[in-house]
Amino acid sequence: MRSNRGGKKDVGAGLKYSHQAQNINGFEEGVEFLPANNSRKVEKRGPKRWIVLLALLIFFILISLMVGFLVWHFNYRNVRVQKIFNGFLRITNENFIDAYENSNSTEFANLASKVKEALKVLYNGIPALGPFYKESGVTAFSEGSVIAYYWSEFSVPQYRVEEVERTLSKEYVLTLPPRSRALQSFNVASIVAFPTDARTAQTTRDNSCSFSLHARGEEVTRFTTPGFPDSPYPARARCQWVLRGDADLVLSLTFQSFDVAPCDNDGNDVVMVYDSLSPVEPRAVVQLCGTYAPSYNLTFLSSQNVMLVTLITNTVRRHPGFKAKFFQLPKMTECGGRLTGMQGTFNTPYYPGHYPPNIDCTWDIEVPHHQNVKIRFKLFYLVEPHETLGTCTKDYVEINGERYCGEKKHFVVTSRSNKITVHFHSDESYTDTGFFAEYLSYDSSDPCPGMFTCKTGRCINNTLRCDGWTDCTDFSDELDCVCNSTYQFTCKNNFCKPRFWLCDGLDDCGDKSDELECSCPNGTFRCGNGKCIPKSEKCNKKDNCGDGSDEAECDSVSIVPCTKYTYKCRSGVCLSKGNPECDGKQDCSDGSDEKNCDCGLRSFIKQSRIVGGQNSDEGEWPWQVSLHAAGQGHLCGASLISSTWLVSAAHCFIDELGIRYSEPATWKAYLGLHDQSKRSATGVEERGFKQIIPHDAFNDFTFDYDIAVLELDKPVDLSTVIRPICLPDSSHTFPAGKAIWVTGWGHTKEGGTGALILQKGEIRVINQTTCEDLLPNQLTPRMMCVGFLTGGVDSCQGDSGGPLSSVEDDGRTFLAGVVSWGEGCARRNKPGVYTRVPVLRDWIKEKTGV
Structure with a gap:
């Protein structure tokens, strides 16, 4: 608003009209001029220009605000959003009858009608809900006295959605007087509802893929996705399975086979299991997608006699889906208890299955007087997907006032007396495997007789002290060490580390001191040929090293001169980027670096939880092949590189003792095999060979060029347990210190016997110079050392020809090497020797076309 002060015009100021006598000379009107009081007011003028502009501006602002308000009012405020809430309520004055399980029964319909009327009365009595409430539907009933599971639909203005969700998040008891005869003597309590995933909401009115199953006695009931296993489950489907047991029992559900679309963020397929008959997030037990190995633990327990399984696609x-079974168990009457004696074990309920939700267990442990208690957790998995890191507010173990949760490797908790209390709690949602623990009594003055005591209380063998690897979670086994100068060096922080970790480009000490004593000074780059150049000359698109190594591992991709360190595209140009093949990014202009990349990906990508050894999961290494010689069983391993070709070691096919190992007819290949005693198991394929091609330059004395390719007599069908591994380009590097996996059915110890279950071991690439010092005059450029100088993990007899698998950051696996030879198995300072696959990549291509 504009002010009137000093701006109002007086049009009569200084001018006055009057009638006077007529002049004798003629008739005229008299005019008298009076003095002006304010000379500035004499001249009549319009408003100043800035005032006009301001007025126009304010006018347009007001118009814009009004238009905006009208747009918001008609296009936002009045926009209605359909919201579905799933919930459940307890009817306290009803007893459950069998007819309530049948949604088509008269009894079900009558009780459902009362529930819907009660919900209508409740919601209409709440100002924040009543105007938006549309209808409700009842989906199921269960015991206790009677629990009704329902959905409610609201049509809510967009701007009031949060208010409605906040109001419905409270628990209600129906206390309003009945407004219809249907609610007379109908007592309802514990009414709760939760926002529902829009995909799940569609199942409330679609019964085309809905099933209801009831366990009987001790029988096992089985069910599958539609079409399993002969055809994939329906696309864009909403399926659910209502699982029931008898009153006062609980259910055990196990997925025996599970293969749905991979987990991703782009509308993935998902299976949800609920400890309820209403699909509400606070009662979700597990969310599953992707593929699991048959040996993976997928057993889940309920806290009551019902469960709900949903599949949303x-x-x-095209995926087959799942096969599952369930049965009923007596409900636990107590959990925990009193444990006494020198030692013993205890675990979460139903271990190794997933513990049930909504449970508390307490163990009071007491050992003899003058002793202390040590709790050693051998396995510990209390992972809650929505748990805030470090808070342990959902599922946890509490000891000495401290809570533990998440996934932990071996850890120990001790007491200051001969008593200790362990409390375990799980909330109403997501569950896990739990824990397996043992308690021990010990003398506090000597807690680990004959062993080293970590500051955490854990006992480890004295041989693990000061070996360069951290075996105590608090590093206490590697503190205050005197390093063995023969095979160790001393970091500036006084940690001892293996000498072969020097100058490998990795910060093994933690203070980078293992990378400061290299031959090249600070600020320079060490070339592959040992030459030192300024770091400024690295990745400048010039071969300053002379061997191309300064341009081989650059973040930016550029065309550089071709050397043995560079990747060559099919077009003939070479790239500066290291290991560009099959990394998911097209670096070659012709796309050749990302062609033929249907390899090296495992269906079973879940982390294995290994108990008591290094057994692999079924399907964990789908390129692993077992080679059986006639009448002798398993002798060597091999790697699948295509549907018709394998890579193995040439020394497996040397004729000896009158046996023609070089003849294809001598051998059988088993693909998809996990257990040597189950070669006829589902998924295992047996093949013969058309030809065996060892390298022409193979030397059976030095084992140089120890590689062979084998052609199957007919192609193998690829599956979740049979897939090829990726072959690295000839420029691909596996640097010293890199972790790599070796697998096979070979001897589990030197001089021992072979394994039935496919074994796996994680080892590290050893610096070539260090390896040459350990095995003088025995290595060639076609060989690489992988293992540990302290021994302990290694390939052995029977593993020959098998894969050395390098799992990259994106999960794709490359064949880094082939098991070749070694001095004994897992000996100290005698690492295993493997054939370098990149060096022989061109030969593999020449012989197989792969």
Whole structure:
């Protein structure tokens, strides 16, 4: 608003009209001029220009605000959003009858009608809900006295959605007087509702893929996704399985086979299991997607006699789905208890299955007087997907006032007396495997007789002290050490580390001191040929090293001169980027670096939880092949590189003792095999060979060029347990210190016997110079050392020809090497020797076309 002060015009100021006598000379009107009081007011003028502009500006602002308000009012405020809430309520004056399990029964319909009327009365009585409430539907009933599971639909203005969700998040008891005869003597309590995933909401009115199952006695009930296993489950489907048991029992559900679309963020297919008959997030037990090995633990327990399994598919990918079984168990009457004696074990309920939700267990442990208690957790998995890191507010173990949760490797908790209390709690949602623990009594003055005591209380062998590897979670086994100068060096922080970790480009000490004593000074780059150049000359698109190594591992991709360190595209140009093949990014202009990349990906990508050894999971290494010689069983391993070709070691096919190992007819290949005693198991394929091609330059004395390719007599069908591994380009590097996996059915110790279950071991690439010092005059450029100088993990007899698998950051696996030879198995300072695959990549291509 504009002010009137000093701006109002007086049009009569200084001018006055009057009638006077007529002049004798003629008739005229008299005019008298009076003095002006304010000379500035004499001249009549319009408003100043800035005032006009300001007025126009304010006018347009007001118009804009009004238009905006009208747009918001008609296009936002009045926009209605359909919101579905799933919930459940307890009817306290009803007893459950069998007819309530049948949604088509008269009894079900009558009780459902009362529930819907009660919900209508409740919601209409709440100002924040009543105007938006539309309808409700009842999906199921269960015991206790009677629990009704329902959905409610609201049509809510967009701007009031949060208010409605906040109001519905409270628990209600129906206390309003009945407004209809249907609610007379109908007592309802514990009414709760939760926002529902829009995909799940569609199942409330679609019964085309809905099933209801009831366990009987001790029988096992089985069910599958539609079409399993002969055809994939329906695309864009909404399926659910209502699982029931008898009153006062609980259910045990196990997925025996599970293969749905991979987990991703783009509308993935998902299976949800609920400890309820209503699909509400606070009662979700587990969310599953992707593929699991048959040996993976997928057993889940309920806290009551019902469970709900839902499958929501948003893709058209072809996957078989799942096969599951369930049965009923007596409900636990107590959990925990009193434990006494020198030692013993205890675990979460139903271990190794997933513990049930909504449970508390307490163990009071007491050992003899003058002793202390040590709790050693051998396995510990209390992972809650929505748990805030470090808070342990959902599932946890509490000891000495401290809570533990998450995934932990071996850890120990001790007491200051001969008593200790362990409390375990799980909330109403997501569950896990739990823990397996043992308690021990010990003398506090000597807690680990004959062993080293970590500051955490854990006992380890004295041989692990000061060996360069951290075996105590608090590093206490590697503190205050005197390093063995023969095979160790001393970091500036006084840690001892293996000498072969020097100058490998990795910060093994933690203070980078293992990378400061290299031959090249600070600020320079060490070339592959040992030459030192300024770091400024690295990745400048010039071969300053002379061997191309300064341009081989650059973040930016550029075309550089071709050397043995560079990747060559099919077009003939070479790239500066290291290991560009099959990394998911097209670096070659012709796309050749990302062609033929249907390899090296495992269906079973879940982390294995290994108990008591290094057994692999079924399907964990789908390129692993077992080679059987006639009448002798398993002798060597091999790697699948395509549907018709394998890579193995040439020394496996040397004729000896009158046996023609070089003849294809001598051998059988078993693909998809996990257990040597189950070669006829489902998924295992047996093949013969058309030809065996060892390298022409193979030397059976030095084992140089120890590689062979084998052609199957007919192609193998690829599956979740049979897939090829990726072959690295000839420029691909596996640097010293890199962790790599070796697998096979070979001897589990030197001079021992072979394994039935496929074994796996994680080892590290050893610096070539160090390896040459350990095995003088025995290595060639076609060989690489992988293992530990302290021994302990290694390949052995029977593993020959098998894969050395390098798992990259994106999960794709490359064949880094082939098991070749070694001095004994897992000896100290005698690492295993493997054939370098990149060096022989061109030969493999020449012989197989792969």
